Amino acid sequence: MSAFMTHLYAPGTLQEAVDRILRVPDRHRTFTKDAAFAAETWAIGPALLEALLDHGLPHRGEGDQRRFERTDLHNISTYLNLPSPYFQALTRKAQAMDEVARKGERHLHELELRASCADPGHPGECAFTPVSGLGEHSEPGSLRESSPGVFTVRAQLPSNTHVFDEDRSDLLSLVADWELYVLPDGVIEDEGFSRETRLANCLIPTRLLLREAGRRGIRARHGAGLLVAPPFTTLHHWVEFELDGAWVPADPVLLTAFSRWGLTDPAGWPYNRSVAGIVWHLLTWPPEVFFPVVRDHGGQAPLHISAH
Known part of the structure; x- marks a missing residue:
């Protein structure tokens, strides 16, 4: 995790955000949203997204092909009080x-x-x-x-x-x-x-x-x-x-x-x-x-x- 992310969010907070969405069984995820959607819709920028991945954020694919469940991104963004339109x-x-x-x-x-x-x-x-x-x-x-x-x-x-x-x-x-x-x-x-x-x-x-x-x-x-x-x-x-x-x-x-x-x-x-x-x-x-x-x-x- 970058020093900036460590300063902005306590590691425990990010882990709590991920642990919360992991209460939902993986079989209910569709993995259709990309990193651009995370940033533009839910204010989860590249650095924060990488930090969440380090804490176990569910995804499919690697690199530019990584895909995420839309409700995971929504709920993490809200949990962290990120300035999304929502x-x-x-x-x-x-x-x-x-x-x-x-x-x-x-x-x-x-x-x-x-x-x-x-x-x-x-x-x-x-x-x-x-x-x-x-x-x-x-x-x-x-x-x-x-x-x-x-x-x-x-x-x-x-x-x-x-x-x-x-x-x-x-x-x-x-x-x-x-x-x-x-x-x-x-x-x-x-x-x-x-x-x-x-x-x-x-x-x-x-x-x-x-x-x-x-x-x-x-x-x-x-x-x-x-x-x-x-x-x-x-x-x-x-x-x-x-x-x-x-x-x-x-x-x-x-x-x-x-x-x-x-x-x-x-x-x-x-x-x-x-x-x-x-x-x-x-x-x-x-x-x-x-x-x-x-x-x-x-x-x-x-x-x-x-x-x-």
């Missing part, structure tokens, strides 16, 4: 959450959704249809299709935050120590894997908490929609509890991740506090991991979402 977007989401909670005002975001053809083989022109929640939970009258497949909307995100009671906090504690992780396709819905490794996406702990809430007699529902903050907006799953006739979102794994990454104050944002100002509920009980926000001839349309 991590910068996470930082803005955490800042937005904190800002909205402090102001106590409903937050509005201007969103643009650009849908692509779901299946180039379908007959006729594309027929793009947004999910009903896109209009129902936005500023009235703001949803518009400016051109085929291009929608603009003003998202209304609640500002209220709430520290949950003992029963709900005890429920949320079941996954509070799990680490938010981008899972490869082979384990993307595998609760057993997440229980064993404490690595989880947003879907698996949501399903677990809902099942356990039902067993404990706690009224809860599956919330799905968007995690919103400029410039990037992503699909997200979370659990919601009914309190005094309103549904209040909870996301202990996300809050723990924000704290672990140094993006929020853990004293101010414990795992048992509700999230506000960044989650926008569009669907309830979605069956799919990657649920549709816009459909084309009934199929899920690929979507790019930007927020302002």
Whole structure:
């Protein structure tokens, strides 16, 4: 390892980053991404990449032909807080959450959704249809299709935050120590894997908490929609509890991740506090991991979402 890498990252930190991804069995890796992708997308430059290889980063091939698993690069970059566009977007989401909670005002975001053809083989022109929640939970009258497949909307995100009671906090504690992780396709819905490794996406702990809430007699529902903050907006799953006739979102794994990454104050944002100002509920009980926000001839349309 170079002297620069030794100074920038303690060897133990790099080893921890690699050991963490090694919890994922190698059979779930596809090894399709090269060093240029690591640098350009995940801010893992040549020197750092070589240091990670010294610590056992999985790969195939040698020299310029080396290939890596995309989720390994993603998760290592986030673990090391590297300045990738993804991590910068996470930082803005955490800042937005904190800002909205402090102001106590409903937050509005201007969103643009650009849908692509779901299946180039379908007959006729594309027929793009947004999910009903896109209009129902936005500023009235703001949803518009400016051109085929291009929608603009003003998202209304609640500002209220709430520290949950003992029963709900005890429920949320079941996954509070799990680490938010981008899972490869082979384990993307595998609760057993997440229980064993404490690595989880947003879907698996949501399903677990809902099942356990039902067993404990706690009224809860599956919330799905968007995690919103400029410039990037992503699909997200979370659990919601009914309190005094309103549904209040909870996301202990996300809050723990924000704290672990140094993006929020853990004293101010414990795992048992509700999230506000960044989650926008569009669907309830979605069956799919990657649920549709816009459909084309009934199929899920690929979507790019930007927020302002």
